[in-house]
Amino acid sequence: MLKGLLGNGDSDMQIGIVGLGLIGGSLGLDLRALGHRVIGVSQRPSTCEQAIARGAVDQASPDPRLLANTDVVFLCTPLGMMETVAQQLCPHLHPETILTDVGSVKAPIVASLSLLWTNFVGGHPMSGTAEQGINAALKGLFVGNAYVLTPTSETPVAAVDTVTALARALGSRVYHCTPEVHDRAVAWISHLPVMVSSSLIAACSHEADGAVLEMAQKLASSGFRDTSRVGGGNPELGVMMARYNRDALLAALYQYRDRLDQVITQIEQQDWGSLETHLQATQQQRSCFQFQPQ
Numbered sequence: 001m002l003k004g005l006l007g008n009g010d011s012d013m014q015i016g017i018v019g020l021g022l023i024g025g026s027l028g029l030d031l032r033a034l035g036h037r038v039i040g041v042s043q044r045p046s047t048c049e050q051a052i053a054r055g056a057v058d059q060a061s062p063d064p065r066l067l068a069n070t071d072v073v074f075l076c077t078p079l080g081m082m083e084t085v086a087q088q089l090c091p092h093l094h095p096e097t098i099l100t101d102v103g104s105v106k107a108p109i110v111a112s113l114s115l116l117w118t119n120f121v122g123g124h125p126m127s128g129t130a131e132q133g134i135n136a137a138l139k140g141l142f143v144g145n146a147y148v149l150t151p152t153s154e155t156p157v158a159a160v161d162t163v164t165a166l167a168r169a170l171g172s173r174v175y176h177c178t179p180e181v182h183d184r185a186v187a188w189i190s191h192l193p194v195m196v197s198s199s200l201i202a203a204c205s206h207e208a209d210g211a212v213l214e215m216a217q218k219l220a221s222s223g224f225r226d227t228s229r230v231g232g233g234n235p236e237l238g239v240m241m242a243r244y245n246r247d248a249l250l251a252a253l254y255q256y257r258d259r260l261d262q263v264i265t266q267i268e269q270q271d272w273g274s275l276e277t278h279l280q281a282t283q284q285q286r287s288c289f290q291f292q293p294q
């Protein structure tokens with residue numbers, strides 16, 4: 001039966017993971033290494049078999065009844081599947097089980113999953129790679145990175161403490177904030193950059209003069225590599241960000257467009273003093289961002 005959680009990262013919990021992909025598989029590898037028993041549920045039997053073979057889970061199957069006696073369950077499916085999967089899962093869980101998710105957008109997920117399960121804590125481990133699926137799972141993926149938890153006034157404190165302890169045991173820096181603050185913050189530092197970077201690639205790729213485009217492609221080095229990286233990532237993830245974090249992303253995009261218009265005006269008017277002041281300010285402001293390790 002359930003262990004009666006102490007919120008101290010006990011090392012012999014029964015932990016369920018639903019969705020054995022990059023994040024679910026990586027969680028499984030580390031949670032097993034910490035001494036927990038990990039039970040996986042994924043859509044495809046072949047993924048369950050691969051997860052067992054990779055050592056990411058002790059046991060796995062597509063059947064959610066497997067998670068009946070778990071202390072904590074991590075929902076690690078794509079964002080669009082979270083609610084449906086939770087609806088199928090919750091009838092099989094013990095009432096004391098803590099449910100948490102790893103979705104990159106929090107407000108819509110927290111709103112729907114809190115209605116389905118009282119002992120629910122929204123979460124977002126801010127770790128990842130450009131790869132997907134169980135074969136992309138990595139040991140130590142969460143070490144040194146932020147892990148945001150988004151409890152509401154209704155979230156049971158003991159559940160927050162337990163998920164906090166687990167995230168710390170994975171080596172993450174844990175932050176707590178509301179789902180709305182999370183979504184607005186990640187709109188700035190994750191979702192806006194994808195849209196800006198993809199627009200940069202598109203604008204450059206549509207250069208009308210073929211000789212100029214060919215030369216630009218040959219000359220591209222570290223500046224273009226850094227600024228184009230996130231725009232060249234997984235299209236599905238980009239659409240998910242825009243779809244589920246639409247309001248916060250649009251607010252960030254409008255403010256970004258205003259800034260770009262200001263820069264255009266400064267250059268059109270040859271207002272080099274204002275442009276320099278702007279660039280001096282951004283040089284200072286960049287140092288306020290606490291970049292996570294690669």
Ligand code: NAP
Nearest residue numbers: 019020021022023042043044047078079103104128132133
């Ligand atoms: P992923 O590698 O594609 O893994 C998702 C897994 O979910 C798939 O392997 C799939 O396995 C399984 N799945 C899909 N539908 C399912 C269902 N109905 N029932 C059970 N399992 C199902 O994706 P990911 O990158 O790990 O992302 C998962 C979640 O983590 C997303 O919500 C995302 O927002 C969040 N996240 C991602 C990152 C990142 O950088 N990738 C970072 C932080 C958070 P099958 O083979 O069984 O279909």
